[in-house]
Amino acid sequence: MKTYSFVLFSSSLFVLSAVIGCAGGTSAILDQESPRGYDSAQEQNAVVKQDVASEPAAMPTVGQTTYIEPSETLVGSMTTPQPPTPSLIDLPASSDLDEAIATASGTIILDFYADWCGPCRSQGKILRDLESTAAQKQALIVKVNVDQHPELAEQLQVSALPTLMVVKNGQLVHRQTGMASKKDLVNWMQ
Template sequence: MVQESDEIQQAAIADASSAAPPSAFTATDASIATVSATSPANHATTTLTSAKLAPSNIASRETPHKPVGPALITLPPNGDLESVLAAANGNVLLDFYADWCGPCRKQAVILHELEETAAENDTLIVKVNVDEHKQIAREMQISSLPTLVMVKDGEIVKRQTGLARKVDLVHWMQ
């Protein structure tokens, strides 16, 4: 199963590197090694893949399934934010955080609670650790944590510093 996940992940990375032209963001890293999700309780890292559901052979009255992948990912230390943004199929909510930041941990709980809502609204939540991505944090002018940035169609449409309420983030995703 791990080998199968690695193969799916490699396919996703290949798709990301051949994606749309670069956005306004620039990162110094050259590629995405892994995309992972963090657990808000212990910040353990689990590798996720962006596998697609196979079409069902069973006739159904339901609408066909859309491709699925994680709704919340953490940009790995050698990850390329530009590639992630280019490969996203919808909106992207960037969460700039640090492990040592108390409000960031509270924001992480809220974001994890919103994973299903994000998936329903074609929104990818990308957590960016500012200690691991200092260049991206400088380019995005991140001076306080947590900072949330909503990107729609390659443009920044919302930005908030400090803890964001769940209801406000739901509105951002719509």
């Protein structure tokens, strides 16, 4: 149990040192070592030394543990992570296709489908399998349910399902009725 506690404590110190920047040119070492292992009091009172050349001032300490104040540079450089842009979207019933694709910068593949259509479900599975590939190629796949968007299906003359359309630079460059293979879909994303 003592060995496990020491390993857990050491792992915690390593993670802490990586988070506060010790891995980038500074070092953290345990000041107390025991040839027979550590008891819980020694583990809790182990001293962590920091070799920080840029901050020669003494660091505040409590007991035998040295605490490091967060660097303003580190805090200032942190940014809020932005959610990744989805590469496959289902066009909601009340949404406009133009709004959904307005921010797309690469190839757009439109999949016109219906829930009751067997081949459409198979095509949808293939498209979902290619979602990460679309993200890598900066392509957008938009699934359009014709039962929710009958006017759009009529406007684009979709008469059979599934129907796939490829749009590049705002221009329709390919149209296919019936299922498309993974290979074809990847080629269309180029």
